Amino acid sequence: MTKHASVRAGRILDAQLHLLDRQVLDADRVPIAAVDDIELTDIASGDIAVGTEGPIIENLLSGPVLATRIFGGRPPASRWHRVPWGLITELGTAIRISAPGSDLDVTWVERWMRDHVIGRIPGGRHAPE
């Protein structure tokens, strides 16, 4: 999938301004999550040698991590729902990715509610008339 001009090497992004709390849309422009936090590659502790590569953003995070961002703490890594940085195709007023939302862990609650609650109520799978 071709990437939008907003996704290019060398573009300077402010994580607070351009990433956090933005809406994420999947390949079909369906909203799937808001960016609750971001995951960086490990930063070496202690003295950092000259010439060391800086950390890079690996994933956008969503889900339970929102509660810890607001109230403090850190959820276990198994509870992190990730959107890999490489999937991003546009960084605009919303963030678009190239995968369908159903491929990602961030939408499991949505799918569970669909399969076990909403899809079972008569008329739940048809568009309104």
Add this chain to the structure above:
Amino acid sequence: MKRLFAVALGVLTAIGGFVDIGDMVTNAVVGSRFGMSLAWVVVVGVIGICVFANMSGRVAAVSGRATFEIIRERLGSRAGLANLGASFLINLMTMAAEIGGIALVLQLITGIGPLLWVPLAAFGVWIVVWRAKFSHLENATGMLGLSLIVFVVAVIMLGPDWGALARQALVPAVPSDEAPATYWYYAIALFGAAMTPYEVFFFSSGAVEEGWRRRDLGQARLNVLVGFPLGGFLSIAIAASAAIVLLPQAIDVTSLSQVALPVVQAGGTIAFCFLIVGMLAAFFGAALETTLSSGYTIAQYFGWSWGKFRAPAAASRFHVVMIVGLLAAIGILLTGVDPILVTEYSVVFSAVALPLTYIPILIVANDRDYMGRDVNGPVANAFGLVYLVIILVASIAAIPLMIVTGAGA
């Protein structure tokens, strides 16, 4: 008819803000106690909601982002969550009040107690949210709600002393038997009702539901300029009818039947029938507006899929939120609490939600990343800033005044 339907979103939004059950009773209380001396507040409120609803509609049409998405994006997750909590409580209390209102009207017609009607009314709201197309629900409730024009007809038929009414409205003074604090408490209640946050949540999300784009900006403005002034006009008419009939006889407004009294006195059974249809449509419309708003705000804050243009299964959490909200509203009503009293306390929560809602709208309406060439002009910004000051003053004064006056007693 088609042109009338084109402004249905604005009309339905305004009904929820100006003539839903809480506002209808508040307007009648104000008319019966203060005459027309608070009519100016409605005018101030109408201009304010026009300014900000137009901005939120423009942001939604140009950028595709509804109001609660930009609230979270600009305020961050914490302040956004504070606003979400306050807004959701206002929504929930208003939902409960409107469903209770539908039940009270059905009681007026059938004589069967309201508690039996509550689950039925809530089910009716849910089935419309579940199955009806957005355009159908806004057209039907918006147009039937226009029956409330019967208040205007009633005022004319009562043949009041127009000079005296105009003097009260144009040279406002606190009536001698009322404390100034009470006067200002009701001024803030009327202003807060006119600017209730769920109006912009509903209006901007409705713009996305209807698929408005940049080319529809004219239609957005028309919706704002027809809907809200009409809502304000109706609420002034309700106050006027109470000022003419109830004020001279010192009748206290404590229930819906006193609101209906001037209309019945002026127009008899036919006017009463119009009133019943109008009230049912207005309360049902307001119930839909607040139920959908509760789903919109939560889904937009957390970034979930939302909207009635999708099948419920494609926006499952959005629908679960609304179902849980309706069940909670039924729960509130089954405790036997007075639905009208419920809305009066939502003023307290409005105090938190008003500034946190309108500041991000003003900021994003000036952001070229979102708006391109359609950013605010100097006039919109001047109005926006003046109103932010009024909103801040009102929100700071709301709670102290509520305590001092015993909620306007």
